[in-house]
Amino acid sequence: KTIATDVIAVLDDINVEKSHYFGFSMGGRVGFELAAYHSERFLSFILGAQTPGSRNEHGNESDRKRIALFQKGPEALKRVMSRSKKEYESYLEPTLNGDLKAYAAKTKANAMREDISEHLVGLTVPCLVYAGESDSLAHESAKEHSQKMPTARFVSLPGLNHMESIARTDMVIPMVKSFLNEVST
Template identity: 30%
Template sequence: MNGDCTIYFERFGSPDDPTLLLVNGLGSQCVNYEEAWCERFAAEGYQVIRFDNRDVGLSTHFTDAPVGDDGAAYSLRDMAADAIAVLDAVGVERAHVMGLSMGGMIVQQLAIHHRDRLLTITSVMSRTGEREYGQSTPEAFALLTAPPVTERDDVLDRAVASLHVWGSPAFRDEERARAQAARAYERAFDPAGVGRQYFAVVAAGSWADELAGVTTPTLVLHGSADTLIDISGGRRTAELIPGARFVEIEGMGHDYPPEFWQRWIDEWTSFVAASTPT
């Protein structure tokens, strides 16, 4: 619990191992971190926790939340506090934290406001809130901000359309995209909640000035083929955080198909081994 917000989470691996907390992107439920993906990290010797951000999945949906002057019902900092509430619930004092897209923004907020709870942070396919960096292509932005669809078939078609706009070009698997979208639709469907998350991102503005004070060991990953958040967003994040390590993944878009999993795990485990005391 974080105040009146209940957060749903799941665990993989042994609670005796160091913890890796996974933070989702805009509108993405925890099941987007597939079980096979989580089990791979667990096999490396980590307790893996995935959770639903507020307003998606099985966590609290803020249907009647008042909207502030900035158009947002809550902030990215509030969402970072939700992540801390998950660590509190499982009794973990400090964790490795990895976030994708909006999740990367939340992870950066954790590094700014909750550094005492972190071992490392990994910001993936994300940005710093600065308008000059990490912008979408016109096609990607138009699809991101298109009116939501509500019928199941239309939702699955939208997932396929998104895949062809910002997915990794060499690994566009329409069947997999449809299956993921169907699972999320059947588990919990709330486009208004996704809209509230979007406004939290917009209202955050830039937090670039605060990143210079981050002391947590930081890894930044970004795909060269990302059209939703240009790779300049990742480069800028690594530039502003002292000592951050930047890794470009050639050919990866704004997704992470299984073909990239091993490279990702290898980069992350190498970074953690170099960044944390034995």
């Protein structure tokens, strides 16, 4: 909730009463928290590749593997990331130059996050939830949770994984523009 509270503090500081919100991955999680606890401050939410609820078993296993990888150190991380898809290349250098203990701690904290889905069943703000069809961490859970949110719609992006569902701007931008046009009229 801390980051969501920080978002509200920034809006207050710059005198923005209401805003649209677009968050992807961790930013999507922050958006779900904003929708759950501060929805009156937003005109709409666009939440990509994330879920307000607990992770599925694949997500839990992914967290365990990432924690173990961060704990093994930079050489192990470099080996694994160099075998990953091209869209992860931009993360390699900053991750290797970062604090791997901090990354492991962040991943542990993320794995223990609160399930806030029950706070979203009364949401009245328009919400677009989307995930790549091949995003095994978020797709099914995001789809399931969005069906419980009265003002949410879920969009599945065919064939895309987690990172592709933000990198493929040719698919994401038209979807976002269409949603914003719809909720702004």
